[in-house]
Ligand SMILES: [Zn+2]
C-alpha cells in the first residue's frame with residue numbers, strides 16, 4: 001500500500017517536471033544533461049543525463065540543434081577526461097577535486113533559464129559540468145572526490161581549454177645532524193629569479209644546494225618531485241657550528257609533489273648531513289615551540305686565565321639572562337646546567353643547557369646581554385666554536 005503510494009507520488013512529481021520541461025523545451029533547445037539538471041533535485045535523481053533523456057523521450061523532443069545553455073560542452077567531456085588523465089599521469093594520488101571556469105555567456109544563459117522558469121535550488125551549469133566530469137574521471141581512475149583535502153586539484157578553463165593541475169602540499173617533520181663544519185643553515189635564492197622559481201633553477205628557487213636547507217630540499221625533490229620547499233627551523237646555528245646528538249628539529253613544506261606515498265627510513269645520510277626521523281605530518285604546529293639546547297662552546301680570552309678565575313660562571317645557573325634587542329624590548333632566557341674547563345692559558349670550554357633562542361655570541365661577547373661572559377669574568381671573551389649537542393622540544 002505504502003510503496004504504491006510512493007510510486008504514485010513519484011509519478012506525480014515526474015508528471016509535474018515533464019509539464020514544466022515542456023514549456024521550457026518548446027522555447028529552447030537544451031541537451032539531456034542540462035534538462036536533467038533542471039529537475040534532478042526535484043526528482044532526487046543522481047544522473048542528469050538519464051533524467052533528461054527520460055523527460056525528453058516522454059515529450060518526444062528529439063532536437064538535433066545545439067544546447068542553448070552549454071553549447072554542447074556536455075558532449076565533449078570525454079576529451080577533457082582524457083586530458084585530465086594525461087596531465088595526472090605520473091602523479092600519486094587517491095583523491096581529487098575539479099573546478100571549472102566557464103565563459104560568462106554560458107553562465108548568463110543558465111541564469112536566464114533559471115530565473116525565467118523559476119527554477120530554484122538547482123545546480124548551476126558549472127556545478128553540473130564539473131560534477132559530470134568528476135564522475136567520469138573518478139570512474140576511470142577509481143579515485144575519490146574530496147572537496148576538503150584533495151591530493152590533486154584540477155582547474156579546467158573552458159575559455160581557453162587549458163587544464164591546470166596542483167597537488168596538495170606535503171608537510172614533513174624531522175631532525176638534522178651536521179657532523180662537519182662549513183655548511184650554512186639557509187640556502188641562498190636563485191640569482192635569476194630571487195627565489196620565485198624560473199626555468200634556470202627548475203622552478204625550485206635555488207640555483208644550488210649547498211646548505212642544510214638546500215640539501216634537505218634536494219633530497220625531497222628527488223624522492224617526491226615537487227616545485228619548491230619552505231622550511232621552518234627550530235633555532236639556528238652558524239655555518240661553522242656542528243649539530244650533533246638528536247639533531248635540530250625542522251618542519252618543511254614541499255609544494256606540488258608528484259609522489260606522496262613513501263616508506264621513510266629512520267635515517268638518511270646526505271654527505272655531511274644526516275636527516276633523522278623524517279615523517280609526513282598533517283600540519284605544522286601553530287603554537288610557539290619551546291625548546292632547550294645543549295651547547296658546547298669553545299671560548300678564547302684576551303687575558304690569561306686560571307681554572308679558579310672561571311668560578312664566577314657557576315652563578316649563571318638558573319638565573320635569568322636579560323637580552324635587550326630594542327630600546328624597550330627585553331627578553332629573558334635561562335641556563336639550567338653549566339660545566340666548564342680551562343683548555344689552554346687563553347681558552348676554555350663551557351657546556352650549557354639553555355633556553356632555545358639565547359643569542360650565544362652576544363652572551364659571550366657582551367653585546368646587550370646581561371649577564372654575559374666577558375663582564376662576568378672581567379676578561380674579553382670570543383667564540384671559537386659553538387656546537388649543538390642536543391635540541392630538546394618541550395611542548396611537542
Ligand atoms: Zn547543455
Ligand SMILES: [Zn+2]
Pocket residue numbers: 190191192193194195196197198199200201202203205206
Ligand atoms: Zn630561478
